[in-house]
Amino acid sequence: MSSPPPRPISVVELDLAGPDGPVLSLRPVPGGPALRAGAVYALVRVEGRPAATVLGTVADGEDPAEVLGSLARARLAETGPRTDAERLAAARPLARPDVLARPDVLARPDVLARPDVLARAREGLPPPRTSVVVATRERPEQLARALDSLLVQDHPDVEIVVVDNAPRTTDTHELVTRKYADRVRYVREDTPGLAVAHNAGAAAAEGEVLAFTDDDVIADPHWLTALTEPFAADPGLGCVTGLILPARLATPAQILLESHGGFAKGFAPRLYDPAEPPADEPLFPFTAGSFGSGANMAFRAAALRQAGGFDPATGTGTAARGGDDLYAFVAVLSAGFRLRYTAEALVWHHHRDTWQDLRNQAYGYGAGLTAYLTATLVRHPRLLPALLARLPRGLAHARAMTARRGETAEGGVPGEHGTHHHPWPRSLSRLERRGMLYGPIGYAKARAQAAPRKGAGR
Structure with a gap:
C-alpha cells in the first residue's frame, strides 16, 4: 500500500x-x-x-x-562527531591576518570557541570586488525575483552579470535592459549549456571573485558578503560554497526532494585543503557532491582561470545533463587551491514542483555525476592513478555510510532521513542509475557537438 x-x-x-x-x-x-x-x-x-x-x-x-x-x-x-573538514575549518578560522598572527588571542581553543571574539577578528575584512553571474534561459519572472534579491545585497562592491543562454525570445533581454538598466549587465551566449554560459559570464566579468547562482533562488541579503569574505582572509582559497535551503515545500515533489537531501550541506564550516586531504573521505577530491552546489558558489577569478574554467561539455543544456559545478570544484582543488563551505552564505531555492521535474532531476543527477568524473579524467588524465588508488577504500566507505544513513543524517528535514516517512521511489533510483550509465556517453556526445563549433571559430 x-x-x-x-x-x-x-x-x-x-x-x-x-x-x-x-x-x-x-x-x-x-x-x-x-x-x-x-x-x-x-x-x-x-x-x-x-x-x-x-x-x-x-x-x-x-x-x-x-x-x-x-x-x-x-x-x-545536540552535538555529534566532527568531520576532518570541519576540524580543519575550526583550526583555521576566518580572521584578519594581523589578528591570526597573535597567538595570545587565537592560539587558544577556549578563545577560538567564542563567536564574539571571532566576529571582532573578522571586522575590517572587506570582501573583494565581486561579479555575480546568473545564467538563465526563458524564465524572466523567476529571473526578476532573483535579481531583486541580488540588488539589495550588503556587499560593498559588486556587479551583476546576466547571461542569456541560447534564447528563443527577447524576453530576458527586454527585462534586463529595461527594468534593470544600468544596474545589471546583459550578455548573450547562443551556444546552449550551463558551463558555456558560466564561462561567458566569467569572461565578461570584472571582479576579483566570481560568484554564481541560479535564476530560481532568492539570496539572503548577507549572502554575497558571507560567500566572498573568506577570500580576503585566505590567499590560497580558490572556491567558497554556501547553504541552499528550500523556499517552498508546497508539493509532494518538493517535499520528497528535500526529505532525501535537497541541496543543503549542513551548518558546520568545512575546509578542504589538497595539502591535507581528509582521511574520512577516501575518494577526496572526487567526492565533489559534498563540497556544495552550483546555485551557491564563488571562485577566485585567477584560480578558476588557472584551473581552465568550466568544462563546456558539461552542465544542463548539453548532452551531459549536468556536472559542471562538480567538475569546477575538483579542477580548482587539483590546481592546489583550498575550498571552504560556509552556511552563513544562504540562498533560498525554488525546487521544481512536479513529478516529471523530479524524474528529470534524478536522471540528470546520475548523468552529471559520471559525466563530471569523465570530464575530469579526460581533461586531467594525471588524476587517473589517484582515483584508481582511492576507489576500493572509497567504495567500502560509501557502503558503510549508506548503511548508517539513518543514524548519522542531520535532523530537521521533512520525513527525517532514513525513517521512510517519505520513501524515495524505486523508479527514481532506477532513473538515477540509468543516468549514471549514460553520463560518460552524454559527455562524449557533448564534446563531439562542441567540436564543429570550435572549427567555425566560436
Whole structure:
C-alpha cells in the first residue's frame, strides 16, 4: 500500500538570542506565505546566523514561536562527531591576518570557541570586488525575483552579470535592459549549456571573485558578503560554497526532494585543503557532491582561470545533463587551491514542483555525476592513478555510510532521513542509475557537438 502524498509544509525563519535564548523573531521565508497550522520547517538562526533546521507541528491555538523555539533549543544542544573538514575549518578560522598572527588571542581553543571574539577578528575584512553571474534561459519572472534579491545585497562592491543562454525570445533581454538598466549587465551566449554560459559570464566579468547562482533562488541579503569574505582572509582559497535551503515545500515533489537531501550541506564550516586531504573521505577530491552546489558558489577569478574554467561539455543544456559545478570544484582543488563551505552564505531555492521535474532531476543527477568524473579524467588524465588508488577504500566507505544513513543524517528535514516517512521511489533510483550509465556517453556526445563549433571559430 503506497503512502499518502505529503501535505504542504510551511517554511519559516526563527531567530534566537542565543543557543538557549528567547525567540527574537519568527517570519516566513522571503516571499513566502504566512505560517499556518500544521507541519512547519524552520531555519534556526542564532543572532542572525544560520545554525540548524527543525521540523515541527504547530496545532491550532498553539504559539508557533514557543513550539519551534523549544525544538530549536533542543537541536542546538545536540552535538555529534566532527568531520576532518570541519576540524580543519575550526583550526583555521576566518580572521584578519594581523589578528591570526597573535597567538595570545587565537592560539587558544577556549578563545577560538567564542563567536564574539571571532566576529571582532573578522571586522575590517572587506570582501573583494565581486561579479555575480546568473545564467538563465526563458524564465524572466523567476529571473526578476532573483535579481531583486541580488540588488539589495550588503556587499560593498559588486556587479551583476546576466547571461542569456541560447534564447528563443527577447524576453530576458527586454527585462534586463529595461527594468534593470544600468544596474545589471546583459550578455548573450547562443551556444546552449550551463558551463558555456558560466564561462561567458566569467569572461565578461570584472571582479576579483566570481560568484554564481541560479535564476530560481532568492539570496539572503548577507549572502554575497558571507560567500566572498573568506577570500580576503585566505590567499590560497580558490572556491567558497554556501547553504541552499528550500523556499517552498508546497508539493509532494518538493517535499520528497528535500526529505532525501535537497541541496543543503549542513551548518558546520568545512575546509578542504589538497595539502591535507581528509582521511574520512577516501575518494577526496572526487567526492565533489559534498563540497556544495552550483546555485551557491564563488571562485577566485585567477584560480578558476588557472584551473581552465568550466568544462563546456558539461552542465544542463548539453548532452551531459549536468556536472559542471562538480567538475569546477575538483579542477580548482587539483590546481592546489583550498575550498571552504560556509552556511552563513544562504540562498533560498525554488525546487521544481512536479513529478516529471523530479524524474528529470534524478536522471540528470546520475548523468552529471559520471559525466563530471569523465570530464575530469579526460581533461586531467594525471588524476587517473589517484582515483584508481582511492576507489576500493572509497567504495567500502560509501557502503558503510549508506548503511548508517539513518543514524548519522542531520535532523530537521521533512520525513527525517532514513525513517521512510517519505520513501524515495524505486523508479527514481532506477532513473538515477540509468543516468549514471549514460553520463560518460552524454559527455562524449557533448564534446563531439562542441567540436564543429570550435572549427567555425566560436
